Amino acid sequence: MAKQRELYIGLMSGTSIDGIDTALVAFNSADDDGANDGAGNRCELVAEHLQPMPAELTAQLHQLCRPSNDEISALARIELPLAQAFALACQQLLAKTAYTASDITAIGSHGQTIRHHPEHGFTLQIGDANILAALTNIDTVADFRRKDMALGGQGAPLVPAFHQAVFQHPAINRAIVNIGGLANITYLPSLDQSKPVVGYDTGPGNTLLDAWFSAKNNSTKNYDEDGNWAKSGVIIQPLLNLLLQHPYFELTPPKSTGRELFNLAWLQPYLANSPHGNTYSDADVQRTLTRFTAVSIANEVNKLALDNNNNSNNLNNRTEVYICGGGAANPLLMADIAEVLPNYPVMTTAEIGIDPDWVEAIAFAWLAKQHVHKQPGNLPAVTGASRPAILGAFYPAD
Numbered sequence: 198m199a200k201q202r203e204l205y206i207g208l209m210s211g212t213s214i215d216g217i218d219t220a221l222v223a224f225n226s227a228d229d230d231g232a233n234d235g236a237g238n239r240c241e242l243v244a245e246h247l248q249p250m251p252a253e254l255t256a257q258l259h260q261l262c263r264p265s266n267d268e269i270s271a272l273a274r275i276e277l278p279l280a281q282a283f284a285l286a287c288q289q290l291l292a293k294t295a296y297t298a299s300d301i302t303a304i305g306s307h308g309q310t311i312r313h314h315p316e317h318g319f320t321l322q323i324g325d326a327n328i329l330a331a332l333t334n335i336d337t338v339a340d341f342r343r344k345d346m347a348l349g350g351q352g353a354p355l356v357p358a359f360h361q362a363v364f365q366h367p368a369i370n371r372a373i374v375n376i377g378g379l380a381n382i383t384y385l386p387s388l389d390q391s392k393p394v395v396g397y398d399t400g401p402g403n404t405l406l407d408a409w410f411s412a413k414n415n416s417t418k419n420y421d422e423d424g425n426w427a428k429s430g431v432i433i434q435p436l437l438n439l440l441l442q443h444p445y446f447e448l449t450p451p452k453s454t455g456r457e458l459f460n461l462a463w464l465q466p467y468l469a470n471s472p473h474g475n476t477y478s479d480a481d482v483q484r485t486l487t488r489f490t491a492v493s494i495a496n497e498v499n500k501l502a503l504d505n506n507n508n509s510n511n512l513n514n515r516t517e518v519y520i521c522g523g524g525a526a527n528p529l530l531m532a533d534i535a536e537v538l539p540n541y542p543v544m545t546t547a548e549i550g551i552d553p554d555w556v557e558a559i560a561f562a563w564l565a566k567q568h569v570h571k572q573p574g575n576l577p578a579v580t581g582a583s584r585p586a587i588l589g590a591f592y593p594a595d
Contacts, residue, residue, distance in 0.1 A: 207562030212378020217248040220558035248286035284332035305565025313455040326592040338565040338589040350582030353453035357383035357396030359560040376524025378404040384501040396579040397450040401459040424529025430480030436471040451581030491533035521553035
């Protein structure tokens with residue numbers, strides 16, 4: 198079958214809500230059913246653009262993510278400017294290239310999550326795709342999560358299907374860990390094992406780190422750059438032990454979570470109940486939260502690797518760990534993950550072909566491609582859905 202090159206745009210606005218990741222991605226249509234060599238080369242990142250989110254819009258979105266009065270009116274004030282920001286991101290991306298809107302098959306827009314309650318079968322991502330399609334003059338696919346939830350799934354995580362398509366290796370087990378606001382893991386058994394892919398949210402990624410930093414620092418940045426502030430503190434082991442006892446970590450997959458659970462209000466009782474908690478500095482708390490993210494990830498890597506290697510304790514070189522997302526840019530967090538996973542090589546996805554900053558945006562371009570080609574975008578073993586499904590709703594530009 199001859200390969201036909203198609204271009205898609207992937208849009209991702211994450212938990213921090215400080216910018217819109219926008220990726221122009223080329224796919225070969227013949228790859229829909231093709232074999233993967235594990236090198237990340239079933240797609241090509243043609244161009245990328247990070248569109249800063251307007252500060253006022255960021256503040257409004259953070260407020261909308263918290264329960265409050267008259268939320269529908271607040272949503273009404275935000276929907277249009279958010280869709281306009283998404284459209285501007287696409288336009289700025291294309292301005293960096295020789296391509297125009299007519300060259301793009303579709304936009305895959307994640308939208309901005311403001312609620313995710315899988316226990317109630319409910320999730321909501323905003324940023325009206327009708328407006329986005331009209332402003333860009335590009336067909337748009339959005340609302341990817343709710344079809345999976347309609348089939349009894351968690352609606353998350355959705356990226357494992359993409360991870361399988363581009364990262365699964367014939368002979369090497371791989372754990373792909375995406376560290377955004379939350380962290381999720383995809384365990385990819387080698388193809389020669391014929392075992393199912395496993396994936397779920399491990400718990401907090403950057404959300405607690407960013408929230409604590411912002412609350413305790415008067416800074417123009419809303420994150421601890423390079424983990425420098427955390428480096429000035431020490432790990433509060435009693436606090437870390439308490440955090441790791443949270444019931445979420447004992448739940449069996451499928452499972453997903455969000456900042457509805459892991460937030461500063463959730464953290465405060467742990468700080469109050471930690472022995473000698475008032476003797477530690479704010480930087481010590483930041484250092485502990487960094488370690489908390491690392492250990493909660495490492496615990497899941499260990500569980501999955503043991504399950505997929507017949508409970509063998511000899512794990513050296515049997516599973517490779519690849520990090521993507523914003524957490525990959527935090528040297529302290531990366532060092533912590535490597536330290537608590539001494540039996541595994543820990544790298545970023547750059548080592549297997551895709552820049553860690555752009556994996557999620559590319560994933561939503563891929564999900565748009567799957568929708569256009571009427572191919573499933575979910576993995577029921579991951580989300581808990583009753584069957585594979587074509588995800589998303591189609592919003593034509595015409």
